[in-house]
Amino acid sequence: MLDEYSIEQRATQIFDARSKEYFSEVLSCYAAGNYRSAVVMLWSVVVCDLLFKLQHLVDLYGDDKAKGILAEISKLQEANERSSEWESKMVELVAEQTQLLDFPERENLLHLQRQRHLAAHPVIDANFQLHRPNRDTARALIRNALDGLLTKAPILSKKIISDLVEDLEQASGILINDKRLRSYLESKYFSRFNPGVEKAVFKALWKFVFRLTDEKCEKNRAINYSALILLYGRNPAQFQAQVEADRDYFSTIAAGNSPIVYLIHFLSRSASIYMSLADHAKAVIQHTAEKETSARCLAWFIAPSLQEHADRLRAWIVAGDLPQIGRETWDALREISDSPEWEKTLVSLASAYYVASTSYDSADKRFNEAIRPLLPKFDLDDCITLIQGIERNDQTWGRRGACRDHRELRARAMEIDPAFNSTQYTVFNRHLN
Secondary structure (H helix, E strand, O other): OOOOOOHHHHHOOOOOHHHHHHHHHHHHHHHOOOHHHHHHHHHHHHHHHHHHHHHHHHHHHOOHHHHHHHHHHHHHHHHOOOOOHHHHHHHHHHHHHOOOOOHHHHHHHHHHHHHHHHHHOOOEOOOOOEOOOOHHHHHHHHHHHHHHHHOOOOOOHHHHHHHHHHHHHHHOOOOOOHHHHHHHHHHHOHHHOOHHHHHHHHHHHHHHHHHOOOHHHHHOHHHHHHHHHHHHHHOHHHHHHHHHHOHHHHHOOOOOHHHHHHHHHHHHHOOHHHHHOOHHHHHHHHHHHHHOHHHHHHOHHHOOOHHHHHHHHHHHHHOOOOOOOOHHHHHHHHHOOOOHHHHHHHHHHHHHHHHOOOOHHHHHHHHHHHHHHHHHHOOHHHHHHHHHHHHOOHHHHOOOOHHHHHHHHHHHHHHHOOOOOHHHOHHHHHOOO
16 A cells, blocks of 8 residues: 655755755755764754744743743753753653643654764764664654654643634634534644643533533634544544543533533444433433433433434324424434434434424425435335325425425435336325326
């Protein structure tokens, strides 16, 4: 399998302009096959970039930890100008005291330093040959440096959280769908996060979406929720572990209806987190799922199985409780599972929902919101079952829009089986023309 990673393309995303200029020498050596020189220069670029980032934290945020690291490095340099001890010490201090590096990234950089020493010093083997890293080694070292450090912005989680939520509020009018929002967040924020920052942002967004009920949070709940979903999708296992490790925090949710409904929508995509919550949080979720329509539809994780949840929904739909299930809820139901069995179940639920209509207006809405989006998923038996249900309810076939809507249903049946003849269904057929 070909490695599609482009060092040249990734290099264009280096945060600091000075580091980007220095890195061009690494690229030049690497392209010419001078892998020893590329590795030696790469370590120099990494050291400079760490210094630039620490100074950035001092200049922009007045960060005390960054100040302390720079001061300690300065002391080490003054104590022994010829020693390079301060370089590895800086990597360790940055990893321990800031959010610029996590443990794997620290180890990658220290490994780079060891490779740099082998390449830079006259270490001669038994055959009197200088150490020369091969292309694959040089490429791996360059890639790790780019992804683990050079392309990341020097950020503080508290500052980035405030910037992010303010940015989302201002841009909510133009980031009108998940595709645009994902592209925006990946480019401006997510691609520069390390795991520590990711966890801090996830925790903050959880608070804004599921714990707070003030006017500002209510206004921005939808856009913050979308950002939370996109962030969670980057590393579900990491955030699952975070919830389990801090159960009390994540189990404290608002008493208001809106935050809990949003939480149920979230859990419908990540049901394993529901099991990590405390019992008092589960009780609040279960209560809301009994009272609010979209919550009841999506809270499948409360039932013993997805199929039993579907059976309960069907019983509720046909019992005459007259639920109004909107298009967004049907879309969310489709996202619960991509299995053919769940698709078949949804088609059956939508049909039951439509033929249970108790007025012309509700039938209009139900066909448009439930049947039409799923119609391409109907097989011939599904079409026939729906037609038979329509014949038993004049609120479906007697309305003005039935002619148009039911022609679409007949067209779907004939698309599957051109020999399909709707005239055998007298009531249904009579209202098609």
